[in-house]
Amino acid sequence: MKKILIINGPNLNLLGDREKAFYGDTSLERIKTLCVEECVKNNIELEFFQSNHEGELIEKIHSVQNDFSGIIINPAAYTHTSIALLDALRATSKPKIEVHISNIYAREDYRRKSITSEAVNGVICGFGENGYALAIEAMKKLIYSE
Numbered sequence: 001m002k003k004i005l006i007i008n009g010p011n012l013n014l015l016g017d018r019e020k021a022f023y024g025d026t027s028l029e030r031i032k033t034l035c036v037e038e039c040v041k042n043n044i045e046l047e048f049f050q051s052n053h054e055g056e057l058i059e060k061i062h063s064v065q066n067d068f069s070g071i072i073i074n075p076a077a078y079t080h081t082s083i084a085l086l087d088a089l090r091a092t093s094k095p096k097i098e099v100h101i102s103n104i105y106a107r108e109d110y111r112r113k114s115i116t117s118e119a120v121n122g123v124i125c126g127f128g129e130n131g132y133a134l135a136i137e138a139m140k141k142l143i144y145s146e
């Protein structure tokens with residue numbers, strides 16, 4: 001069975017309490033449950049990870065090359081700042097999808113540039129928690145067409 005990694009960056013552990021106008025009521029636990037259900041339906045094994053630390057996120061991305069068939073990542077604020085995350089993503093040849101809960105292009109100027117998206121196959125943003133399910137669906141096509 002193919003195994004994928006879903007990584008969530010800083011402050012996403014606070015979903016449900018944080019800036020509900022942008023992120024809604026959903027919690028990270030709920031998003032994890034939704035992702036597990038979607039993966040079971042699609043016959044995909046899942047590891048779901050969150051960290052507030054850039055180095056931990058980078059090390060987790062390093063594990064993709066040997067241990068996973070693909071990665072879905074919401075780099076959160078590191079999307080807009082981290083060349084280190086971009087380089088880590090570039091270092092894996094596996095399929096990569098970036099997800100954002102909010103529409104980053106309809107927000108502040110500094111959110112309209114995604115540094116990390118330069119390394120991914122595609123980006124899904126603005127669909128709330130459903131963006132994760134859409135990403136799993138897109139990932140399934142990428143990993144099973146390899």
Ligand code: DQA
Nearest residue numbers: 074075076077100101102111
């Ligand atoms: C986010 C958008 C980022 O700009 C922000 O820093 C986040 C969450 C999203 O999922 O909409 O923390 O990645």
